[in-house]
Amino acid sequence: MTARPIAVVGASAAGITAAEALRRAGWEGPLTLIGDEPHLPYDRPPLSKQLLHGAWEPERLLLRSKEQIDPLGLELRLGTRATGLDVATRTLTLDDGERLACAGVIIATGVAARTLPAADGLAGVFTLRTLDDALALRDRLSGGARRLVVVGNGVLGCEAAAVARELGHDVTLIGRQPVPMVAAVGPGIGELLAEEHTARGVRLLTGEVAEFEAASDPAPGAPAQIGGVRLADGSRLPADLVLLAIGSEPAVGWLADPALDTTDGLGCDAYCAAAPGIYAAGDVARWEHPLHGRPLRFEHRMNATEQAMAAARNLVAELTAERAAEDDGTGEGAERPERRPFAPVPYFWSDQYGLKLQAYGLTAGADQVETTVLEHDARRAVALFGRDGLAVGVLACALPPRQIRALRAVVATPVPWEEARERVREATTAG
Amino acid sequence: MKITIDAEKCCAAGQCVLVAPEVFDQRDEDGVVVLLDAEPPAEQHDAVREAAAICPAAVIEVQE
Numbered sequence: 001m002t003a004r005p006i007a008v009v010g011a012s013a014a015g016i017t018a019a020e021a022l023r024r025a026g027w028e029g030p031l032t033l034i035g036d037e038p039h040l041p042y043d044r045p046p047l048s049k050q051l052l053h054g055a056w057e058p059e060r061l062l063l064r065s066k067e068q069i070d071p072l073g074l075e076l077r078l079g080t081r082a083t084g085l086d087v088a089t090r091t092l093t094l095d096d097g098e099r100l101a102c103a104g105v106i107i108a109t110g111v112a113a114r115t116l117p118a119a120d121g122l123a124g125v126f127t128l129r130t131l132d133d134a135l136a137l138r139d140r141l142s143g144g145a146r147r148l149v150v151v152g153n154g155v156l157g158c159e160a161a162a163v164a165r166e167l168g169h170d171v172t173l174i175g176r177q178p179v180p181m182v183a184a185v186g187p188g189i190g191e192l193l194a195e196e197h198t199a200r201g202v203r204l205l206t207g208e209v210a211e212f213e214a215a216s217d218p219a220p221g222a223p224a225q226i227g228g229v230r231l232a233d234g235s236r237l238p239a240d241l242v243l244l245a246i247g248s249e250p251a252v253g254w255l256a257d258p259a260l261d262t263t264d265g266l267g268c269d270a271y272c273a274a275a276p277g278i279y280a281a282g283d284v285a286r287w288e289h290p291l292h293g294r295p296l297r298f299e300h301r302m303n304a305t306e307q308a309m310a311a312a313r314n315l316v317a318e319l320t321a322e323r324a325a326e327d328d329g330t331g332e333g334a335e336r337p338e339r340r341p342f343a344p345v346p347y348f349w350s351d352q353y354g355l356k357l358q359a360y361g362l363t364a365g366a367d368q369v370e371t372t373v374l375e376h377d378a379r380r381a382v383a384l385f386g387r388d389g390l391a392v393g394v395l396a397c398a399l400p401p402r403q404i405r406a407l408r409a410v411v412a413t414p415v416p417w418e419e420a421r422e423r424v425r426e427a428t429t430a431g
Numbered sequence: 432m433k434i435t436i437d438a439e440k441c442c443a444a445g446q447c448v449l450v451a452p453e454v455f456d457q458r459d460e461d462g463v464v465v466l467l468d469a470e471p472p473a474e475q476h477d478a479v480r481e482a483a484a485i486c487p488a489a490v491i492e493v494q495e
Contacts, residue, residue: 063489302487401462
């Protein structure tokens, strides 16, 4: 009988990082990396920025070259989807019918773009989650100005709107929230960003989409082309292209085992374990952050790598302990790696026009936000985010790097609000 | 160990500086990574590998 592999399901940033971290943590057995896309692992943040803009080609997005992947000794199963997992036996089912009995599993299946059924079947309606999505939209944004309606004014919608506007397109950004990105950045910095988008010529609207209308004269035999977007208030926006940027759903539909909690992602403990031998990392993972005392799930690029490293280390530690227990019947042994709770300082960034936004800690879910505008015309600002009387997050717009590193230290752990305010003030007035 | 960086990809998160401050720094004006030591001594290697793995823009390449 051949040794059972560790399987990593999902071959994006979290997946490839987990595979590397498993090797670094000492896993010498077979290692399988399963990805449903045909591409080698690539980076997603540039999809809505450099790739959409045309500044970078897809090769630039590859997270590792073939030469870097080879020494990992992976069985790389691209274009393959996992369709089920039996938790008790750690057995994966793949879309070709194969059943893969594993020593351990790391689930890094990420999220899928949310869509609107009303737009199904209309040509010219896009989502922006995968490389193929981004290339398709980029193709339609080349060769002359188009009328683009971006539905959804969160981070992704705002980034794509900025790029399309820079490329010279006529861009309308419509969202349910009157202030763009408000959930992630708070009302103060959201207002500054709204001003920047407006100054650059993006039309900002608040409202809800009621239906999508086909162009009046679809080409014979071709799928109907999008022609406009009808809003709930009855108004109509003409459109050559529509981007749906209305959020995403964790890719947990394939996990039906009742031993798993798949409410808003795959529920894990503080060690990123969803069940014995089953770990999760990245956008799909909801885990108990030990410092914040509540389940968290991030769709942030840095969390994908940090959590993948933590999950890999902890899985190897667990398997080492299992093996020791089998060998001597006690599980007691010397020099065993310890599992460690995953307690990162979360980080996200966004680029729009020349502005860089960077946040540390928690910004979403705050019950208190204080924004300080340092230089209005340059959109230089800092916002502090609190919850239950403690400061838990900080966001900087167009601040210098030394100040930002100092801000990270302010919210590395939850800290009393007044103390954090003072430290933010010191950090942003220093040299 | 030899380190190369693709500074154009840098998103200025500053994680590398936190993990390996003797090997990496950030430019004052825009936070872009600065490589202080392309061939660091052995005691820095673990930190450098960690910095490369954690970098959210996959900027740091390490050749062992």
